[in-house]
Amino acid sequence: MYARLPDTPRDVVAVTIDGEPFDARAGDTVAAALLASGRLATRTTPISGAPRGPFCMMGVCFDCLVTVDDVPNQQACLVTVVPGTRIRTQHGNVALAPSPGVEG
Amino acid sequence: MSARIHDVAVIGVGPAGLAAATVTASLGLSTIAFDESPSPGGAIYRALTTTPVRRPEVLGPDYWRGGNLVRAFQAAGAEYLPATSVWAVARRDDGAFDVGVTGGRPAARVAETFAARALVIATGTLERPFPVPGWTLPGVVTAGGVQALLKSAALVPEGRVVFAGAGPLLWQVAWQCLNARARIDLVLETIPRGRLAEAMRHAPGFMFSGYLARGLELVRAVRRRTRVVEHVEALEAQGEGRVERVRYALDGTWHEVAADALVLSHGVVPNLHLAAALGCEIAWNPTQASFEPVVDAWGGTTIGNVFVAGDGAGVAGVEAAIARGRLAALAAANALGRIDAARRDADAESPRRAVTHGLRGRAFLDALYRPADAFRRPDGDTLACRCEEVTAREVRAAVRAGATDADALKVATRCGMGPCQGRFCALTACEIVAHERGVSPADVGHPRVRFPVRPVTLAEGASWSATPAAERTEERDPR
DSSP states (O other), rough: OOEETTOOOOOOOEETTTTTEEETTTTOOOHHHHTTTTTOEEEEOOOHHHEEESSSSSSOOOOEEETTEEEEEEEETTOOTTOOEEEEEEEEEEOOOOOOOOOO | OOOEEEEEEEESHHHHHHHHHHHHHHOOOOOOEEEESSSSTTTTTTTTTTOOOHHHHHHHHHTTTTTHHHHHOOOOOTTTOOOOEEEEEEEEEOOOOEEEESSOOOOOOEEEEEEEEEEEEOOOOEOOOOOOTTTTTTTEEEEEHHHHHHHHHEEOOOOOOEEEEEEEHHHHHHHHHHHHHHHOOOEEOOOOHHHHHHHHHGHHHHHTTTTHHHHHHHHHHHHSSSSOOOOEEEEEOSSSSOEEEEEETTTTTEEEEEEEEEEEOEEEOOOOOHHHHHHHOOEEEEETEEEEEEOOOTOOOOSSTTOOOOOGGGGHHHHHHHHHHHHHHHHHHHTTTOOOOOHHHHHHHHHHHHHHHHHHTHHHHHHHSSSOOHSSOOTTTTETTTTEEEEEHHHHHHHHOOOOOOOHHHHHHHHTSSTTTTTHHHHHHHHHHHHHSSSHHHHOOOOOOOOOOOOOHHHHHHTOOSOOOHHHHHOOOOO
């Protein structure tokens, strides 16, 4: 489990995790919000179904993959929460979501 | 085409990238900097401008010193795209480089292509793999990960916390957690017996380095406040669905402690995927037991106008990283005709001295903290490849069946084919292959790395264009 230091006031950012409301803090990554909510395991692997959670927190291990705003396989440690961010833990292989709009 | 081409693209704004972009922008070169984090600083100065950790003594003076570097970067006028990942780079017909990036919210990702005449790759390091049984259990995290949570979110592990490994990062993170009044039950140090005596031949340089006093202070402060067990030979995390116990071997006897968190660190190794995918020559560094891009004294790679600066070109610490960022910037400015060789060389004198100073004592640290063989070359059911769940035993069996290099190993076992693209298994795989063949990892070589260097959607991939998004660039920066 993870605890927030007491002397670090920050604005509350209301998000949902697996449909439940959670008060994250401004500047939290999705991974930080998940850990602060008491979830160490944030997905199961597509291969053996083993539980995994955030490991490196810097975008290289890809173990913190979750669904953010209905887009699967997002690196939770690289996405910052905003009010209303919808976070879902992932189980095994996830269906491909509709392609997000891409400019370029 | 009227497409705008930047003079310099800097990839990664940790110490080296901040320093490089500051120099190139100050010299009047149009500079664009990309970084995956939402704020500048890299891992070492992560969240420096945004951290909720207000008591300065928690993160310590070495952290806050980064403020000068960040302010200089912000004042220098480089264009800066935070929360942006580089996924492809290609050389164009005119000799410049197309740089494919992606960023934005998950449901509104934007992929763009920029162009630059020179590249400074400053992607720093990633945590050295620490393959032990149970290292994929939830609750097992890297020391760098714990540090990132503390700096960016003021979160610390709670419950029964065990740190394990060796090296400056392990002690620094333990010290910062204790400063934050977090609990640490036990530190398991993995330096083999006799290693200190071996490393002592490098002690003279270390005695006159900045590491000694600072390092001893940290280690002493942690030892005063928590139990430390030295010379741990083997380690294992166990639990149902999450880490619940840590087992460790000392002098051949196993011990067990209850744990809610296991924090691992065997130091850091160069994050070289981008340079490798570009085709820069990669070599084995036997002293640091890691691969690194081959660079000259300026950070110049084996590809013209591509520079690698900072710890991404071999771990040398923050002081050297800043200096190597400046050197790469000066060399790029000279290569682009902005400054002559005399000016480059004159401006290089100060950073060269800083590199020399920063490297003092490094040989001692490298020798002392090189992880024991058993931690670099696992066996049995230990996962070598976290993504594809390939065990060390399967890797060894594949080598015996004829997969004698890391690329053949990928085909035979899928080791390195998962979403991390080998970042957390390439070193382990090479070490195991080398061990099985009785050769050096230098003879095995780093596995081939191809673009895209991070997973992208088909739509993002389709946005890749041979010519840069000039109009969009001008919208962003109407200079």
